[in-house]
Amino acid sequence: MTGRDANDALKVGPGRGNSSSGDTRVRNLLVVSEVALALMLLIGAGLLTRSLTSLRGVDPGFDAANTWTASIDIPDAKYPTPEVRNQFFDRVIDSVRALPGVQSAARIDTIPFGGGSIQYVTYDGLPAMKDSELPVVQVRMASPDYFATAKIRFVSGRDFTAADAFGTPRVLIVSETAAAKFFPGQDPLGRHVTLKMMSEEPAEIIGVVREVKMDALDASADTDAAVYAPAAQFGLGGSTLVVRTAAEPASLTCSVITAVRAIDPEQPVLNIQTMEEAVEESLGQRPLAMLLLGAFASLALVLATVGIYSVLAYTLRQRVREIGIRLALGAPVKGLLRMIVIEGLKPTLIGVVLGLILAAALVRVMATLLFGVSQYDPRTFSIVALVMLGVGIVATLLPAYRATRVDPIVTLRSE
Secondary structure, three states, rough: OOOOHHHOOOOOOOOOOHHHHHHHHHHHHHHHHHHHHHHHHHHHHHHHHHHHHHHHOOOOOOOOOOOOEEEOOOOOOOOOHHHHHHHHHHEHHHHHHHHOOOOEEEEEEOOOOOOOOOEEEEOOOOOOOOOOHHEEEEEEOOOOOHHHHHOOEEEOOOOOOOOOOOOOOOEEEEEEEHHHOOOOOOOOOEEEEEOOOOOOOEEEEEEEEOOOOOOOOOOOOOHHOEEEEEEOOOOEEEEEEEEEEOOOOOHHHHHHHHHHHHHHHOOOOEOOOOOOHHHHHHHOHHHHHHHHHHHHHHHHHHHHOOOOOOOHHHHHHOOOHHHHHHHHHOOOOOHHHHHHHHHHHHHHHHHHHHHHHHHHHHHHOOOHHOOOOOOHHHHHHHHHHHHHHHHHHHHHHHHHHHOOOOHHHHHHHHO
């Protein structure tokens, strides 16, 4: 044994044949694929997580906490005139306000993120033009105290009152964006706006409120420009109750339904939800996409870690005699360890590069789901790449360390 040439000894043994070399390439290719897939999914999940964090940090313009909502749509056959429809809703609101734990109650035709009317309008000073060329704004119809209940701050002017009833001169409250759009640099109070699809009678602006996100948290300010009309002036038969509570909003459901049925036993109360639930629903598919991507990314990361470890451990078992001979010839353990780790990391490095390329393609498909973060966000890409490299290093260190602990005497005797 001691008379054999060292180079010949290193060249002989398992792992040097074509078949074994081909198997090694296949195993390394598997590691590359696992690392690339894990990195791609982790980047997608990371971008969606940052997008959701940004979205949830957007101020919707109202306070969603402790707010209960439900829709009521009374039939015209049973409530044929605007006056009787208004009376029904006034009685419902008064009954709900009297419930224990209720701080305030009001109604609006459609709550934020629940759809609603978009209409052409004209206003003082606007030149005559075709209807199709007129400015477009969100239109909502609310009762007195809606803004206080939703905690929408007044910038100037006053709220609707019971005096703004059916048949009285029309009035409106406008949002800050609508006021700036209609009357830039001017005081909008006392000016007039006409809701062309509802009435040809100009309505006087009596108040200005802060902007509210109407359709989505990521919508532009211009699409949120809104005007609010008194619901009573139009005698609406369909409205959404908005109730602010001192306790958990869901606990109010039975009490409100009982109060409504005490007024009309046949009247259903529908679409019951809290405003926080409405805000969460407005996020669309983002939470589900983040959950799925996160779950698949976690699974892929585990598989990649196991794959890196298993492939290197198997390869080193094939090279145990070579390692033993190197140690017997005086090769330093640190140098041998470094060599093994560097060789073991090559598939991981290739997988990281390939994963970055695949992730760049993936985020182009995800672009519509992102908010407040670039689809090629360097922070997310670099952090995930470093995480994968860290996983690769950890997964190679253990088998590499175990390989350098081999007893060279035992290895040589086995020859």
